[in-house]
Amino acid sequence: MLELPRFTAAAVQAAPVYLDAAATVAKAADLVAEAAGRGATLVAFPEAFVPGYPYWNWTMNPVQGSPWFERLYRNAIDVPGPEVDTLCAAARRHGVTVVVGVNERGAHSMGVVYNTMLTISHTGELIGVHRKLVPTWAEKLTWTGGDGSSLVVHDTPVGRLGVLACGENTNTLARFALLAQGEQVHVASYIALPVAPEDYDMADAIAIRTAAHAFEGKVFSVVSTSVVSDEIVDTVAGDDEAVRKQLSRPRNALSGIFGPDGRPVVEPLVDDEGIVYAEIDLARSIQAKQMHDIIGHYNRFDVLSLHLDATPRVPLVVTGRPPVAATDDEAEVER
Numbered sequence: 001m002l003e004l005p006r007f008t009a010a011a012v013q014a015a016p017v018y019l020d021a022a023a024t025v026a027k028a029a030d031l032v033a034e035a036a037g038r039g040a041t042l043v044a045f046p047e048a049f050v051p052g053y054p055y056w057n058w059t060m061n062p063v064q065g066s067p068w069f070e071r072l073y074r075n076a077i078d079v080p081g082p083e084v085d086t087l088c089a090a091a092r093r094h095g096v097t098v099v100v101g102v103n104e105r106g107a108h109s110m111g112v113v114y115n116t117m118l119t120i121s122h123t124g125e126l127i128g129v130h131r132k133l134v135p136t137w138a139e140k141l142t143w144t145g146g147d148g149s150s151l152v153v154h155d156t157p158v159g160r161l162g163v164l165a166c167g168e169n170t171n172t173l174a175r176f177a178l179l180a181q182g183e184q185v186h187v188a189s190y191i192a193l194p195v196a197p198e199d200y201d202m203a204d205a206i207a208i209r210t211a212a213h214a215f216e217g218k219v220f221s222v223v224s225t226s227v228v229s230d231e232i233v234d235t236v237a238g239d240d241e242a243v244r245k246q247l248s249r250p251r252n253a254l255s256g257i258f259g260p261d262g263r264p265v266v267e268p269l270v271d272d273e274g275i276v277y278a279e280i281d282l283a284r285s286i287q288a289k290q291m292h293d294i295i296g297h298y299n300r301f302d303v304l305s306l307h308l309d310a311t312p313r314v315p316l317v318v319t320g321r322p323p324v325a326a327t328d329d330e331a332e333v334e335r
Helices: 021-037 062-075 082-094 137-141 166-170 172-179 202-217 230-237 241-247 284-291 328-334
Strands: 006-013 040-044 097-105 113-120 126-131 154-156 159-165 185-190 220-225 254-258 274-281
Touching (some): 082 097, 097 185, 126 154, 202 220, 202 254
Antiparallel strands (some): 113 126
């Protein structure tokens, strides 16, 4: 008889140690230990958690924000790199699958930073590096978009796991690409967004998107959102009281676990730092999928289909490189 995973998931709602990658990674490792101590075998962290979100894109013009971009670039991380090694060691030490958002430096250019989600196995192996496909709105001032090569679902002890960052969870085709690969557990990572229009309730927006994916795909969705700490407010706002007030708006963060019926498994956490725990029983998806299975019987692939181009995009493709020309000294020796 088929046996499906049953496990405890943890959704972390926390603030980074702002613009300090090493300290934030150390905090993440401590939170992994805390969650594992409560029995969690899947731990989800917020978007861009290491070393934080570029709020200045929303509060300054691009010229004012340029030095801040440099500061973020210098405090971003390399993948692979020592900070990734620390996160992998924490996952391996506690035997948990970890998903965490980071700012990743581009290997080929000092103008490239990716909004990246790392998926780390329970054995400490980096198994997924997903770069956000399209930076949202003002984020385009900071982040370079990824490509379709990282829209991958991974086999893990907690089931077939897929991840998306923030606004990507509004992208119907990106979500379908994961579901069509057999996704069973979805991790959605967000940032608190107090800089949105005044009538935009970020907590509600996160809950709606999380519930939609869980219900449409009949999957479990673990959502993790960052917190705007006093440190972030002081750093970004400085003496600007209008920005300080803006960054201090309530209902900016929501974290929790939603089931295949679209409902929260437990009460989500709003705004405050903490960890939400819930038991996930993947068997709950079976009967739900009998009703609506949009990657199976409840679709018409002769009418509707999706094409995913998973080709990695690189800035340079070199073919038939000629041999390197000899220097004058080398040529003299040859003669």
